[in-house]
Every structure is written in structure tokens, then in C-alpha cells.
Amino acid sequence: MFSLLRRSLQARAVFATIALTSIAMITLGGFLSYALSDGLYRARLEQVLEETERAVASVQDTVSAASLTDETAMQSLLNSIVPTLEIRGTNESRQVALLRSPDQPQLQLLQSPISADLDLNSIPEELRSQVRQSESTLSYTSVALIRQGVTSPGITVGAPLDIPLAGMFELYLVYDLSSEQQTLDFVQQVLAWGGAILIAVISIVSYTVTWRIVKPVESAASVAEQIAAGQLGERLVERGSDVVAKLAHSFNRMASTLQNQIQQLDELSQTQRRFVSDVSHELRTPMTTIKLAGEVIFTNREQLDPALRRSAELLQNQVNRFEALLVDLLEISKYDAGVVQPEFELQDLNHVVGLAIANIEPLAMSKGTSISIELPDGPVEAEFDSRRIERVLRNLLSNAVEHAEGKPIRVQVGANSNAVAVCVTDQGVGMTKQQIEHVFDRFWRADPSRQRSVGGTGLGLAISKEDTTLHRGWLQVWAKPGKGASFRVTLPRYRDSVIANSPLPMPPKSKTAGVDT
Amino acid sequence: MTHKILVVDDDNDLREMVGLVLSSAGYEPIYVADGAVALETFERTNPDLVLLDIMLPGKDGIQVCREIRAVSGVPIIMLTARSDTDDIVRGLEVGADDYIVKPHRGAELVARIRARLRPLSSETGVLQIGPLTLDVEAHEVKRDGEIVLLTPLEFSLLFTLGSKPKQVFSREMLLKEVWNYPMKPEAQYKPDTRLVNVHVQRLRAKVEQDPDNPKIVLTVRGVGYKAGTDSN
Numbered sequence: 001m002f003s004l005l006r007r008s009l010q011a012r013a014v015f016a017t018i019a020l021t022s023i024a025m026i027t028l029g030g031f032l033s034y035a036l037s038d039g040l041y042r043a044r045l046e047q048v049l050e051e052t053e054r055a056v057a058s059v060q061d062t063v064s065a066a067s068l069t070d071e072t073a074m075q076s077l078l079n080s081i082v083p084t085l086e087i088r089g090t091n092e093s094r095q096v097a098l099l100r101s102p103d104q105p106q107l108q109l110l111q112s113p114i115s116a117d118l119d120l121n122s123i124p125e126e127l128r129s130q131v132r133q134s135e136s137t138l139s140y141t142s143v144a145l146i147r148q149g150v151t152s153p154g155i156t157v158g159a160p161l162d163i164p165l166a167g168m169f170e171l172y173l174v175y176d177l178s179s180e181q182q183t184l185d186f187v188q189q190v191l192a193w194g195g196a197i198l199i200a201v202i203s204i205v206s207y208t209v210t211w212r213i214v215k216p217v218e219s220a221a222s223v224a225e226q227i228a229a230g231q232l233g234e235r236l237v238e239r240g241s242d243v244v245a246k247l248a249h250s251f252n253r254m255a256s257t258l259q260n261q262i263q264q265l266d267e268l269s270q271t272q273r274r275f276v277s278d279v280s281h282e283l284r285t286p287m288t289t290i291k292l293a294g295e296v297i298f299t300n301r302e303q304l305d306p307a308l309r310r311s312a313e314l315l316q317n318q319v320n321r322f323e324a325l326l327v328d329l330l331e332i333s334k335y336d337a338g339v340v341q342p343e344f345e346l347q348d349l350n351h352v353v354g355l356a357i358a359n360i361e362p363l364a365m366s367k368g369t370s371i372s373i374e375l376p377d378g379p380v381e382a383e384f385d386s387r388r389i390e391r392v393l394r395n396l397l398s399n400a401v402e403h404a405e406g407k408p409i410r411v412q413v414g415a416n417s418n419a420v421a422v423c424v425t426d427q428g429v430g431m432t433k434q435q436i437e438h439v440f441d442r443f444w445r446a447d448p449s450r451q452r453s454v455g456g457t458g459l460g461l462a463i464s465k466e467d468t469t470l471h472r473g474w475l476q477v478w479a480k481p482g483k484g485a486s487f488r489v490t491l492p493r494y495r496d497s498v499i500a501n502s503p504l505p506m507p508p509k510s511k512t513a514g515v516d517t
Numbered sequence: 518m519t520h521k522i523l524v525v526d527d528d529n530d531l532r533e534m535v536g537l538v539l540s541s542a543g544y545e546p547i548y549v550a551d552g553a554v555a556l557e558t559f560e561r562t563n564p565d566l567v568l569l570d571i572m573l574p575g576k577d578g579i580q581v582c583r584e585i586r587a588v589s590g591v592p593i594i595m596l597t598a599r600s601d602t603d604d605i606v607r608g609l610e611v612g613a614d615d616y617i618v619k620p621h622r623g624a625e626l627v628a629r630i631r632a633r634l635r636p637l638s639s640e641t642g643v644l645q646i647g648p649l650t651l652d653v654e655a656h657e658v659k660r661d662g663e664i665v666l667l668t669p670l671e672f673s674l675l676f677t678l679g680s681k682p683k684q685v686f687s688r689e690m691l692l693k694e695v696w697n698y699p700m701k702p703e704a705q706y707k708p709d710t711r712l713v714n715v716h717v718q719r720l721r722a723k724v725e726q727d728p729d730n731p732k733i734v735l736t737v738r739g740v741g742y743k744a745g746t747d748s749n
Binding site: 280285290292326346 | 528530531534535537538541598599618619620621622623624739
């Protein structure tokens with residue numbers, strides 16, 4: 001139920017209406033009921049007291065006037081009072097009790113007559129003592145009458161009587177208020193029914209009213225969702241000229257604007273994509289001719305005179321550099337245009353690491369740099385694009401070899417349930433904090449005056465970063481000037497894994513004592 | 518014997534340059550500038566290998582490849598400026614044996630050509646792989662007495678698998694054995710396992726009774742392929 005309230009504006013409005021109306025009805029009904037009950041009681045009480053006063057006076061006169069000396073006669077007289085005063089009826093009833101006051105000096109000679117079915121509990125002790133003390137005024141109390149298992153309200157009124165020869169008596173008249181009670185019950189029922197119907201009607205009204213308001217909002221929400229899902233052509237129905245129609249109109253205008261923008265961007269993206277592929281083709285063919293021609297000249301440079309020979313060498317270098325740059329540029333422009341399609345395959349990361357290391361080995365050897373490898377026991381199974389990841393590793397290794405200053409390079413592979421990682425660490429020239437910030441920028445050189453022996457298009461790390469991001473992985477660097485640098489690639493283990501933490505620590509912990517970090 | 522190589526490319530300078538490289542490597546280049554005349558020139562000159570540019574104006578390279586394949590098992594190497602998956606796979610599916618991406622080194626091109634022109638093996642004899650009978654010297658495959666037409670490359674692939682039936686060959690191993698990869702350690706791009714995948718499919722389409730349930734060329738998940746030895 002609470003989720004319905006949370007979700008539906010309408011449900012909340014209707015619920016609030018019902019709640020508030022109910023509270024109002026209950027409060028009002030309660031108040032009315034109380035007022036009525038009080039009024040009825042007071043009216044009846046007045047009547048009762050009046051009647052009783054007359055009755056008491058009449059009895060007192062009768063008793064005082066009757067100059068009887070005989071006890072039996074007195075008793076008959078007393079006995080006759082009760083039936084005289086009694087009223088038996090369905091709407092009204094009155095019971096009588098003529099009780100002798102206790103603790104009197106005279107001997108009790110006469111009986112206390114009472115009505116036949118009178119429950120003496122209706123004449124409570126407190127009332128009796130009150131009556132005895134009152135001398136001539138009436139005392140009353142409200143009582144609960146139990147008749148045939150049914151409880152109804154009543155009033156008991158009493159007054160003292162002085163009866164010659166017999167002593168002090170108390171006259172009690174017990175009035176049944178059940179007809180008042182019935183009236184009250186009836187009114188309360190009517191109020192309750194009326195209230196319930198009123199609440200129901202108000203609920204329906206509020207439901208209908210809110211529905212009229214909520215429905216356009218709901219339909220706007222559903223159309224918005226459709227548009228968000230890609231159906232850009234969906235619109236709201238505009239009907240009439242009230243604020244709802246205005247909303248629909250503005251919404252539709254907004255949707256059309258968005259649709260146009262998206263289409264424009266799409267077209268732009270398409271154009272860019274075509275450009276990338278066209279350029280790719282157009283540049284590569286002449287590039288091939290240049291490369292082949294350069295090679296032929298280079299291969300035969302011994303036959304040339306020194307100036308030409310040197311020219312051939314320089315030409316070859318630059319052609320290679322140009323080609324590398326071209327390849328990298330085209331690669332990164334693919335990322336920019338968003339046309340990259342990775343090929344994920346389940347395979348052993350160790351194998352790819354091995355290939356990359358084998359690839360860089362000649363260069364490393366030529367610089368006298370050793371590479372140590374730390375692999376976990378057994379294959380490291382993961383889902384990734386091997387061409388791209390090998391490229392990343394080759395880039396990191398080539399950077400490491402370039403900057404290692406001959407000192408050994410360390411390659412570590414690690415894995416946990418969510419992720420796999422490769423860390424390439426060198427102990428060479430290192431980087432400052434400022435340099436670390438820019439290291440993944442395009443065409444950024446830490447030291448522009450530095451000569452590279454191999455590669456160095458300036459895009460290597462930028463492409464590596466893109467490749468890693470494509471895998472939803474991390475590429476991180478840790479470095480200290482003069483101490484070396486460590487690059488760590490962390491990849492989700494499987495296509496849908498989420499990296500919780502990298503399996504290799506950064507900065508890398510050394511396994512052998514006496515090594516840096 | 519000088520091998521003749523048909524060079525089909527619309528770029529004049531590149532065509533000539535490739536020809537120069539081929540000549541200095543001891544081959545005889547034959548030039549075709551237009552896809553429309555490629556087939557006719559092929560049939561007339563009967564080269565030992567075809568270098569085919571995929572992006573040709575007019576009749577495109579894929580179509581030319583299909584046409585040549587329909588009449589001959591000659592080795593075909595695609596030249597392509599695009600390394601997109603679709604183009605390369607399409608080319609391999611219609612019959613190319615290998616591909617090389619521009620720009621490429623002359624040495625690489627020559628090495629690739631040499632690999633394709635390498636005589637298969639000096640072995641003789643007959644190899645039985647399931648219901649297939651391979652006559653090694655004649656490079657012929659028969660199934661229940663009927664010849665199955667395979668290109669030299671397809672034959673080579675089948676032969677490699679079948680000559681060591683207990684061995685499971687990884688894609689890298691097959692690339693090395695059949696295609697003669699890797700060429701040089703600094704190869705621009707990693708040798709492509711798609712080559713193996715597509716050719717296995719092509720082979721299956723030709724030799725298997727039901728290519729979707731292969732019994733002769735079996736896949737070993739996560740590792741590679743091997744030859745099925747039960748004959749049924």
C-alpha cells in the first residue's frame with residue numbers, strides 16, 4: 001500500500017482527502033453526538049425533577065394529612081404509594097422505592113415498599129446519605145439500569161419523607177431514560193451513515209478531480225519516457241486551451257527541438273565517421289608507395305654516394321615516423337568518432353603479456369635492460385580485446401625501456417575475482433608530480449629534448465588510456481623523480497565484472513629486499 | 518622458375534612500386550588496373566598468385582575475388598587500407614587466403630607471398646582423415662572416391678590438422694604452420710586469428726557433411742582445432 005502511495009500522485013491526493021474528511025467528520029460527529037446527548041439528558045432531568053418534586057409533595061401531604069394511628073393502616077397507605085407513583089410503559093417508566101432511613105430511635109414497625117422489579121443497586125448508598133442529609137430538597141444521580149441483560153441509562157431521584165408514627169423515610173423515584181437513549185442512538189446512526197456516504201462521495205469527487213489533473217501529467221511522463229527510450233517522434237495530444245494544453249504544447253515544442261538536435265548530431269557523427277574511413281583509405285595508399293619506394297632506396301643505399309646515402313637513411317627514418325604517427329592518429333580519431341568496436345575474447349592474460357614482452361625484447365637487449373616477470377601460478381583467464389591490450393602493454397614496455405636507464409624492468413601480473421592487472425615498473429629517470437598530471441595527454445613530452453630510440457609519436461599513452469577505458473578499466477601511474485615509474489593496467493575480469501579493487505598494489509611492493517619504493 | 522604474380526590495384530604509382538619490389542625479389546609482376554578486366558587477364562596469363570586490392574572502383578575487389586575463386590584455387594592475398602573486421606572477413610569468406618594492411622613493408626609483402634608459394638611438403642603418400650583421403654603429392658582430397666576441390670591453403674590446413682590427429686592446434690600454431698606467421702617481431706599488427714576462423718569455416722563448408730556439426734575439423738573450446746579421426 002505504501003508503495004502505491006509513493007508512486008501515485010493521485011493515490012496520495014485521494015488518500016489525503018479521505019483522511020482529512022474523515023477526521024473532520026469524526027470530530028464534527030463526535031461533537032454533535034455529545035451535544036445532543038447532553039441536551040437530551042438535561043431536558044429529561046429537568047422534567048424528572050419537576051415530576052419528582054410534585055410527587056414528593058403530594059406524598060408528604062397525603063401522609064401528613066392521614067391521621068392514622070393504626071400501624072396496619074399506615075402500612076397499607078405506604079404500600080399504596082408505590083403503585084400510585086409507578087409508571088409502567090414502553091416509552092416511560094418510573095419505579096418507586098420508599099425506604100426507611102436507618103439508625104432511627106423508633107422501632108421499625110413498618111416495611112419499605114418498593115416496585116416489583118426494582119434493582120436496589122439503582123439506589124446507591126451515596127445518594128441515600130445525600131438524601132438523608134438534605135432535609136427537604138431533592139437529590140439525584142444517574143444510574144445504569146440493567147433489565148433483562150440490557151443496560152440502559154436512568155436517573156434516580158430521592159427526597160426525605162417524614163412519616164408520622166413511622167419515622168424518617170426516603171422516597172426514591174427511578175426513571176428509565178432508555179427512550180432518550182434510543183433517540184440518541186438513532187441520531188448517531190444517522191450521523192454515521194451520513195458521514196460515511198459523505199466521505200465516499202467526497203472520495204469519488206476527489207478521485208475524479210485529481211484524475212483529470214493527473215492524467216495529462218501521467219501521459220506527459222509516459223511520452224517523455226518513450227522519447228528518452230529513443231522514439232523521438234512521440235508527442236502529446238494538445239486539446240483545448242487551458243494550462244494542460246499549454247503544457248502539452250510546450251512539451252511538444254521541446255521534444256521537436258531535441259529531436260532536431262539529435263538528428264543533427266547524428267548526421268555530424270556519421271559525417272565524421274565517413275571522414276575517418278575515407279581519410280584512412282586515402283592516406284594509406286600513397287603512404288604504401290612512399291614506404292615501399294623509401295625501402296627500396298634504403299636497401300640499396302650502399303650503391304649511392306654519401307650524400308644520397310645519408311638522405312636515403314633520413315628519408316627512411318622520417319617515413320617510418322610518419323607512418324607510425326599516421327597509424328596512431330587514425331586510431332585515436334576512431335575513438336573520438338566513437339566508431340571503435342572492440343573484440344572481447346576469453347583468453348589467458350599471461351599469454352598476451354608474454355607476446356608483448358617477446359616483442360620488446362630485442363630493443364631491451366640492445367639497451368642492456370633486463371625484464372623480470374612475475375606471474376601468478378596458472379593461467380589468468382579474462383575477457384578482453386587481445387590486440388588492444390597487447391598494444392597497451394607494448395606501449396608501457398617500450399616507454400619503460402626508453403626511460404629505464406639500463407636498470408631492470410619488472411612486469412607483474414595479478415588477478416582477483418573481479419579484475420586482472422598488469423604492472424610495468426622501471427627504476428629509471430622517473431617523473432615529477434606535475435609531469436604525472438600530463439603524462440596521458442596527447443603529444444605531451446615529459447622532456448622534449450629527450451631522444452627516443454623507438455616510436456614516440458606522442459600518442460602512445462593517450463591511445464593506451466582510450467583502450468583501457470574501452471574495457472572500463474583503469475590505467476594508473478605512480479612515479480618519483482630519479483626513482484622510476486610504475487604503470488598499472490587494471491581490467492574487469494569478465495565483460496560484466498565491476499572492479500572493486502586492483503589485484504596489484506600501487507606503488508608496487510618489492511619482493512626482494514634492497515630494491516626501491 | 519619465376520613465379521608470376523598478378524597485381525590488381527587502381528593506384529598507378531602503388532602498382533608500379535609493388536611491381537618493383539616483386540621484381541627485385543625475383544617474381545614477375547603482371548599489372549591490372551581495373552577490376553573489370555581482372556578475370557580475363559587472370560585466365561589469359563595464369564599467374565601463380567594474385568595480389569588484389571579490395572577497394573577498387575567499378576567492379577570491387579570482393580567480386581573479383583569471387584570470380585577468380587570460382588575458376589581456380591590460386592593463392593589470393595588481399596591488399597586493404599581498412600582493418601575493419603567486416604571488410605576483411607568478407608574478403609576471406611569469398612576466397613582470399615591472407616590479407617595485408619596498407620601501408621606495409623616490402624619485406625612483409627614478399628614474405629607473405631613466399632609463404633603462399635611454398636611447396637606444401639615433400640611428403641608423399643596417402644593420409645586418411647575420417648572419410649577423407651588425402652593424396653599428399655597430388656594435393657587431392659577424395660571423399661568416397663569423389664574429388665573435393667580445395668584451394669592449396671585449405672588443403673594445407675586440412676593436411677596440417679590431419680597429419681597429427683592427436684594434436685590440438687591453437688590458432689597461433691595454425692597461423693605459424695599454414696600461413697607462416699609471425700614474420701618479424703616488430704610486425705605492425707598482431708597476426709589475426711580471424712584468418713584461421715574463416716578458413717576453418719570455409720573448409721568445413723567443403724568437406725563436412727553437416728558444417729554445423731563438424732566431424733572432421735573439430736573445435737576444442739578455448740584452445741583451437743584438431744582433426745576428427747573416426748570415420749563415419
